[in-house]
Amino acid sequence: QVQLVESGGDLVQPGGSLTLSCTTSGLSFTDYKMGWYRQAPGKQRELVARFDLDNTIKSSDSVKGRFTISKDNAKKSVYLQMNNLKSEDTAIYYCNAWSYTYNKDYYGQGTQVTVSS
Numbered sequence: 001q002v003q004l005v006e007s008g009g010d011l012v013q014p015g016g017s018l019t020l021s022c023t024t025s026g027l028s029f030t031d032y033k034m035g036w037y038r039q040a041p042g043k044q045r046e047l048v049a050r051f052d053l054d055n056t057i058k059s060s061d062s063v064k065g066r067f068t069i070s071k072d073n074a075k076k077s078v079y080l081q082m083n084n085l086k087s088e089d090t091a092i093y094y095c096n097a098w099s100y101t102y103n104k105d106y107y108g109q110g111t112q113v114t115v116s117s
Contacts, residue, residue: 002026009111022095029076038091
């Protein structure tokens with residue numbers, strides 16, 4: 001059974017920082033493109049940042065220079081360091097694992113990030 005479990009969401013003031021974590025189980029971690037998506041109220045889910053299989057990173061222009069994605073293959077985990085948070089970063093953040101080879105696309109349950117004074 002595949003599980004993606006996010007943690008680290010919280011209420012933070014503008015300009016603050018948070019680190020999100022996603023721990024996976026039940027999948028061959030290095031065979032999947034691991035990444036983070038988010039969905040704000042009334043909006044579609046959007047890509048935040050993602051690793052491709054060659055470990056290059058694709059990220060949204062809105063977070064470049066502020067957010068950093070990283071992963072630990074041994075721990076089968078992926079992280080999102082978020083700095084200089086803005087109110088428009090408020091959303092539910094979802095961990096994602098996608099494999100073209102296996103034709104599988106998994107999401108976690110999400111973790112809420114709220115940026116407000």
